[in-house]
Amino acid sequence: MSKTTLSPSGVSILHHEANEQDFVPVTENAAYLDLVTRHVESTLGSVANVFHEIVSEHVHLDILFIAPTPERNYHTLITCGMGLLPMTVPSGAEEFRYAELMLCLPPEWPLSQESFLQEEHYWPIRALKTLARLPHEYNTWLYASHTIPSGNPAQPYAATTKQNGMMVSIPSTVEQLQEFFSLSISEEQTVHFFGLIPLYKEEMDYSLKHGAEELYGKIKHAGVTELVQPNRKNICKKWFGLF
Secondary structure (H helix, E strand, O other): OEEEEEOOOOOEEEEEOOOOOOOOEOOOOHHHHHHHHHHHHHHOOOEEEEEOOOOOEOEOOEEEEEOOOOOOOOEEEEEEOHHHOOOOOOOOOHHHOEEEEEEEEOOOOOOOOOHHHOHHHHHHHHHHHHHHHHHHHHOOOOOOOOEEEOOOOOOOOOOOOOOOEEEEEOOOOOOOHHHHHEEEOOOOOEEEEEEEEEEOHHHHHHHHHHOHHHHHHHHHHOOOOOEOOOOOOOOOOOOOOOO
16 A cells, blocks of 8 residues: 655655555576576676575565676675566656666675574664565566655664665666666566665755755765665765755
């Protein structure tokens, strides 16, 4: 269930409410995993590991891990499973019914099973999985420039960051973007790969007041990408007169 209100900039804000429904487990689709893996490896590099989901609802979500290289000196994490089901898109956006999400982590970021027990290390993976499942859970969609808070009210993702929301973006860390962005599965199904950019409260508020496109322009100008930087400069803090 969802309802729509308007922000001060006139942008629609979707308020999602949990659906009352029975839990129906789903399993991994090996053929789809193979297709996405081969697509990712042909454009970004070898998949070093796959974080397999044990219990899944709505869709089975694996996370593909690409290790840092001299050319891409960061970990790249990509969902695999979100694109198995179509999102509920508005009229005219049917081309973008299927999607996967990605973000990047600094090369020193701990990625062991033990480190994932600490939210300060696990929160980017949690955010990927939560947002990849969101369209199917609430019958909505994700697209470039959409912003999503981490809860209602929004809370920081972990004690080690003040960031509390995400913006969906066209990936900016991918050199072969044209080849990477789209994966044709069939005539009816083309999967698009979007990035996630962690945001601060002031950046989320700026988007509501001035529009996501205005925020996206500021983000690009500041060189902010889908590479997670928990304590990067808040590009909208000055706009709110906080320093």
